[in-house]
Amino acid sequence: MASRIPRAETESETETESESLDESSQNQILKFLQDLPDVPMGKLSPHLEFQRTRCELKADAPIHTDTLQYSGAYASVGYDNSTRLDNFCDNFKVKVIRLTEEDMEFDMIGIDPALANAFRRILIAEVPTMAIEKVLIANNTSIVQDEVLSHRLGLIPIKVDPRWFEYAENNTPNEKNTIVFKLHVRCAKDTPRTSVKSNELKWLPHGSEFPLISEDSKSGSSSKPRTYTSFSCSQDSFPEFSNKPITTMENIILSKLGPGQEIELEAHAVKGVGKTHAKWSPVATAWYRMLPEIVLLQNVEDEVAVELKKKCPVNVFDIEDIGNGKKRATVARPRDCTHCRECIGGGKEWEDRVSLRRVKNHFIFTIESTGALPPETLFTEAVKILEDKCERVIAELS
Secondary structure, three states, X not given: OOOOOOHHHHHHHHHHHHHHHHHHHHHHHHHHHHHOXXXXXXXXXXXXXXXXXXEEEXXXXXXXXXXXXXXXXXXXXXXXXXXXXXXXXXXXXXXXXXXXXXXXXXXXXXXXXXXXXXXXXXHHHOOOEEEEEEXXXXXXXXXXXXXXXXXXXXXXXXXXXXXXXXXXXXXXXXXOOOEEEEEXXXXXXXXXXXXXXXXXXXXOOOOOOOEOOOHHHHOOOOOOOOEOOOOOOOHHHOOOOOOOXXXXXXXXXXXXXXOXXXXXXXXXXXXXXXXXXXXXXXXXXXXXXXXXXXEEOOOOEHHHHHHHHHHOOOOOEEEEXXXXXXXXXXXXXXXXXXXXXXXXXXXXXXXXXXXXXXXXXXXXXXXXEXXXXXXXXXXXXXXXXXXXXXXXXXXXXX
């Protein structure tokens, strides 16, 4: 006959075993914590510093994309994450990489993405230029309708510094706020079709030549006829324009005229900004991207190195000879990387070899001017506008 173990005794043994396991688990956790390296106060550990300053691209999606703005994000380790003026002044840099008459590429280092985006938006929408706003058409027998022709005229870049002019607003057009161009082209009969280009726009420094229809003109008054502008003096008498007449971007086709067709009009340009209409935007485009950073996590040699070089469509990698008939892959042109992630596709083994990153506070900025103003002038004007915005905020808060 089997003997029965008392229930109380069984429960006691179970509790003893459970306590023994808990004590063993706690000892393991304590040992793990004791083996961890000390975290120096006031300094981030390497993995936190990496997450703070880098965005890493995996085969499926990027990680660590956020930018921490909270000053106490790392307060537990004694690290001050706040934005300080002295740190900004020490770390902020601008390096011009390429400068031509039409575009400019430069690096902005040590700024937040919000500031970089603010700078881009100012370039597109808030740097003023001169553009044709009013078109007075006396005759248009071309196949292009008046509205379409006026729209095309408005998009022509005018090569003049807008700082020499005032905003027209509701004021009478005068020599300080309006530029007048004249276009009069006719295709003679029995001649081939001709193209009307922006070169045909002629600057009228004395103002409009079209008479303003009024009661005085109908009554046959002998006084000088009024026009659509009120210039008190000629614009070519200003020192800014005495040796440099106002012109437009050349070789832009406005229309085509057949035999016997004619266009006669006046175009009045005023000062404005891109957020009112795109014709006043001084840039064809302004954009930025984070600086690419490519790191080889292990030596990539021989056939694997050749395969890695072939994977990259923009030829970022190169191969060097390390002797004894061996080859090794190197990162030769990291700036050209477009982060297409071809080099880390094809399996986890490629992610273990190559790490694609972006530096969060290093931006490659590109400005493409429409031709109205040089790109370096656009840069300085955008900086001034951003400075004025900051001063207004400070004035409101003080």
